[in-house]
Amino acid sequence: MLYLSTISWLQEGPFALYRWNSLKEDLPLFFHAFLYTIGISLGALALAFVLGIFFGILSATKNKGAVFLSRIYVEFFQNTPLLIQIFFIYYGLPLINIVLPVYLIGILCVGIYHGAYIAEVVRSGIGSVPRGQSEAAASQGFSYWETMFYVVLPQAWRMMLPPLTNQLVNLIKNTSTIAIISGADIMFTANSWSSMNLNYVPAFAFAGILYFILCFPLAKWARHMEEKNKKAYSR
Amino acid sequence: MIQMEGVNKYFGDHHVLKNISLTIEEGEKVVIIGPSGSGKSTLIRCINGLETITDGLITIQDIDVTKKEAPIRNIREKVAMVFQNFNLYAHKTILENLTLAPIKVKGIKKAEAEKTGMEYLERVGLADKAAAYPAQLSGGQQQRVAIARALNMHPEVILFDEPTSALDPEMIQEVLDVMIDLSKINITMIVVTHEMGFARTVADKVIFMDDGAIVETGTPEHFFTSTENQRAKDFLSKIIHH
Ligand SMILES: Nc1ncnc2c1ncn2[C@@H]1O[C@H](COP(=O)(O)OP(=O)(O)OP(=O)(O)O)[C@@H](O)[C@H]1O
Ligand SMILES: [Mg+2]
Numbered sequence: 142m143l144y145l146s147t148i149s150w151l152q153e154g155p156f157a158l159y160r161w162n163s164l165k166e167d168l169p170l171f172f173h174a175f176l177y178t179i180g181i182s183l184g185a186l187a188l189a190f191v192l193g194i195f196f197g198i199l200s201a202t203k204n205k206g207a208v209f210l211s212r213i214y215v216e217f218f219q220n221t222p223l224l225i226q227i228f229f230i231y232y233g234l235p236l237i238n239i240v241l242p243v244y245l246i247g248i249l250c251v252g253i254y255h256g257a258y259i260a261e262v263v264r265s266g267i268g269s270v271p272r273g274q275s276e277a278a279a280s281q282g283f284s285y286w287e288t289m290f291y292v293v294l295p296q297a298w299r300m301m302l303p304p305l306t307n308q309l310v311n312l313i314k315n316t317s318t319i320a321i322i323s324g325a326d327i328m329f330t331a332n333s334w335s336s337m338n339l340n341y342v343p344a345f346a347f348a349g350i351l352y353f354i355l356c357f358p359l360a361k362w363a364r365h366m367e368e369k370n371k372k373a374y375s376r
Numbered sequence: 377m378i379q380m381e382g383v384n385k386y387f388g389d390h391h392v393l394k395n396i397s398l399t400i401e402e403g404e405k406v407v408i409i410g411p412s413g414s415g416k417s418t419l420i421r422c423i424n425g426l427e428t429i430t431d432g433l434i435t436i437q438d439i440d441v442t443k444k445e446a447p448i449r450n451i452r453e454k455v456a457m458v459f460q461n462f463n464l465y466a467h468k469t470i471l472e473n474l475t476l477a478p479i480k481v482k483g484i485k486k487a488e489a490e491k492t493g494m495e496y497l498e499r500v501g502l503a504d505k506a507a508a509y510p511a512q513l514s515g516g517q518q519q520r521v522a523i524a525r526a527l528n529m530h531p532e533v534i535l536f537d538e539p540t541s542a543l544d545p546e547m548i549q550e551v552l553d554v555m556i557d558l559s560k561i562n563i564t565m566i567v568v569t570h571e572m573g574f575a576r577t578v579a580d581k582v583i584f585m586d587d588g589a590i591v592e593t594g595t596p597e598h599f600f601t602s603t604e605n606q607r608a609k610d611f612l613s614k615i616i617h618h
Binding site: 271273274276278280281284287291292295296 | 453476482
């Protein structure tokens with residue numbers, strides 16, 4: 142009885158073997174989606190870094206206007222859903238006659254969103270470097286930005302690396318939101334492919350594995366760096 | 377060389393520098409003494425623009441330091457500073473500590489900056505540490521490197537803010553020796569310190585500050601033998617007998 146039911150479970154229903162076989166046949170489709178997700182992630186990461194470093198440094202200045210500006214950026218993008226930001230751009234920009242390709246919208250939205258988080262990481266990283274370091278640089282004639290780039294950020298970097306890597310992991314996972322506006326990423330591919338042939342289980346299981354392959358090594362590395370830092374500072 | 381006229385400085389409501397006027401000649405060695413909180417650090421930090429003043433005038437070689445559009449970079453190329461806590465760049469080697477600002481701020485060629493850097497490390501007796509990192513050095517060694525770093529900017533003035541007070545007693549003399557050696561060249565030195573032996577050996581002029589004001593100015597001899605000022609007397613008796 143048990144034996145029979147196992148057989149039928151493999152032959153029909155959502156977990157049936159033939160569904161996995163058809164996934165194997167359409168593997169190139171998923172491979173393409175995998176690259177697309179990596180591409181979007183890299184683009185968004187670059188943008189998030191530029192914005193995050195810029196606004197992170199701004200918020201560490203003594204200039205009230207600069208601090209206020211970066212607070213607005215950080216609070217606004219951290220406290221509204223990424224999905225709304227994507228819809229807003231996707232439907233809003235065409236109204237003023239700007240039509241962007243979906244991948245660019247993905248890069249922009251995910252990049253700006255995570256830039257806000259990275260700005261906070263940069264701000265607290267800067268705060269962890271003793272004040273005497275920037276005073277010494279100032280006394281030698283370095284400007285504020287030079288002080289940041291030559292003296293403060295290189296030292297903050299070690300502190301920032303683990304939280305930055307965690308941000309990267311979240312960023313990769315969050316690129317999946319562009320599936321909703323039909324970006325050809327892993328999530329969208331899994332969804333559209335399986336809605337044609339009803340192979341939902343293999344599709345999303347495999348999509349999950351693909352994200353895992355990208356994210357797990359990064360998360361692992363972040364934890365390793367964190368441990369290393371603990372040791373470095375207890376010296 | 378350096379002129380201060382009617383300088384006042386407030387931190388909020390706190391009147392930290394009170395109507396300071398003083399003149400320092402080129403090559404002069406000036407020691408500033410006074411009780412904790414009397415404004416010594418604030419005074420010398422105003423000279424290179426690390427603090428802004430509330431009113432008054434500070435000029436260095438007739439350049440007005442206090443103006444908004446003051447060429448602060450030029451001023452800091454001329455006026456180097458040595459801090460109580462050394463503040464060596466923790467992520468750079470000793471030699472890189474000496475060459476970073478000369479290369480990036482003054483635009484000196486790397487090879488040249490390294491050559492003079494090694495000469496100054498030689499002078500403070502630490503040439504063999506060129507490739508080490510600050511954390512690998514003792515406090516006294518770090519402070520000697522900090523002095524060499526200041527020198528490698530080829531400054532005309534060096535400000536010292538209690539350069540030996542963060543050091544273990546056995547390391548104080550090695551730093552003072554470097555400073556005494558330095559005093560033989562024609563460089564202007566302004567030193568906040570409680571090392572009276574050093575003041576006696578090196579200072580052309582001692583300034584006593586109390587509660588944000590300059591209370592008395594004179595030669596070291598005058599201070600240690602014939603000052604009439606009661607607060608200066610009290611202060612000196614405290615630091616000399618402890
Ligand atoms: N950034 C600041 N904000 C507010 N008050 C300050 C600041 N820096 C210094 N002060 C105050 O200004 C006064 C003078 O400080 P300063 O550091 O110049 O004294 P000092 O003579 O160098 O003392 P010490 O011998 O302890 O170093 C002190 O009362 C101090 O509390
Ligand atoms: Mg002080």
